[in-house]
Amino acid sequence: MTVVEQWTADHDDETVIVVTEEEFLAAARRALDDLGLTYAELKDQARRHDFTSAQAHALWVSIGGTVDL
Numbered sequence: 248m249t250v251v252e253q254w255t256a257d258h259d260d261e262t263v264i265v266v267t268e269e270e271f272l273a274a275a276r277r278a279l280d281d282l283g284l285t286y287a288e289l290k291d292q293a294r295r296h297d298f299t300s301a302q303a304h305a306l307w308v309s310i311g312g313t314v315d316l
Contacts, residue, residue, distance in 0.1 A: 271314075272314060272316070275306075275310045275314055275316060276316060278306050278309075278310075279306070279316065282299075282300070282302060282303055282306065284299075284303065285316075286314065286315065286316035289303060289306065289307055289311070290307075290311070292307070293307045293311055
């Protein structure tokens with residue numbers, strides 16, 4: 248991962264790291280692969296409010312609506 252920018256947020260214990268769009272998409276694809284899901288399947292789970300795992304729900308919270316893989 249190439250860090251494009253990094254700064255401290257308003258809270259002392261939080262750091263914001265900005266990555267490139269390419270890196271974000273690659274990470275999203277890896278996460279979907281790890282869960283054995285396609286983006287369409289994850290999107291459908293979100294639509295139904297019925298996720299197959301806590302990890303799938305967390306991934307939707309992280310990437311849902313920001314990409315269309």
